[in-house]
Every structure is written in structure tokens, then in C-alpha cells.
Amino acid sequence: MDLNPFRLCSGLKVIGYFVILIVLAIVVLSYYAVVVLIWAPRLLDGGFTSFLYFTIIIIFHILLVMLMWSYIKVVIQDPGSVPENWKLVSEQNIEEGNSVALSDYASIENPTPTLSTEQIERRQSQSRGYCSKCQNGKPPRCHHCSVCQRCVLKMDHHCIWVVNCVGARNYKFFLLFVV
DSSP states (O other), rough: OOOOOOGHHHHHHHHHHHHHHHHHHHHHHHHHIIIIIIHHHHHOOOHHHHHHHHHHHHHHHHHHHHHHHHHHHHSSSSSOOOTTTTTEEOOHHHHHHHOOOOOHHHHEEOSSSSSHHHHHHHHHSSOOEETTTTTOOTTTEEEEEETTEEETOOEEEEEEEEEEETTTTTTTHHHHOOO
């Protein structure tokens, strides 16, 4: 009996859209608590403290805009995927340290509609890594995400809070959001 606990992971993507609403609700609730309930009524006191409270509200708004910008970017930004039919052409030139153009290292083959098991085994031996689920070559530090059903460059993890993988292209925005 072949049990695969990751076959249910695709349902996490649907649940994740509700998590986006939860994050937005937390932001709205914190805005209401900080600005409307605490600092805005104190602005009416007047004097020097009023200027201090106004400064706190301005700083809060700047931080809130930066938080929302980084969250939207990490949700929307593609984490980085492997091009179709990617393969590593020559590893000897990399090891020797020869200065060769980037096009000599990686190339894109002509797409093949179906692959036999012999072709798959040959591709596995030719390239450094091979993803049997995507039927594509895998560069170093690339992993297959069971939720997104694709290979992601420099994949850190699939984050349910952002309904996206955290990878090479959106890692910066994820860190900004967390901080």
C-alpha cells in the first residue's frame, strides 16, 4: 500500500486564501486599536504631548505601509521556477574555473512531449539533478514543492501565511514582512 501524506497538500492552497483574510483582519484590528482607540483621542489634549502623539501616529503609518507592501509583494511575487527542459551542459568548465559565457553552462533543450523510462534515466545521468514529478532538470538548491506542484529555485519552505513558496525571488520580501 502506497501512502503519500503530501497528496493532500494541494488543499492547503485553498485554506491559505482564508489566511490572507486573517492577516488583513489582524492588520485592521491593530490599526483600530493603536490609532483610533489609543493615540487619536490623545491628540485632542494639545500642547507638546500632542506633537509627540502625532509623531507616533506618523511612524505607525509608515511602518504599516511598509508591512503591507512587503506582504503583498511576497504573496504576488513568483518565488523563482526552473525553465522548462533545463539542464547543466558542462560541469568541467565550472570546476576548472575557466571564464566561459553563461550560455555555455546552461541551455534549454527542445521540448519533448512524452519521455520513456530510458530517456528519463539518461537525463538523470546527464544532469546534476532531475525532478521526476516535473520531468525536468534541477539546478543545485532547487526543490519540488508538493503544494505548488513545481520546482522552486532556492526554496526555503511553502508558507501558508502567504500562500506561496519562499524562494530565490521573494525571500527578501518574506524577511521584510516577518521583521
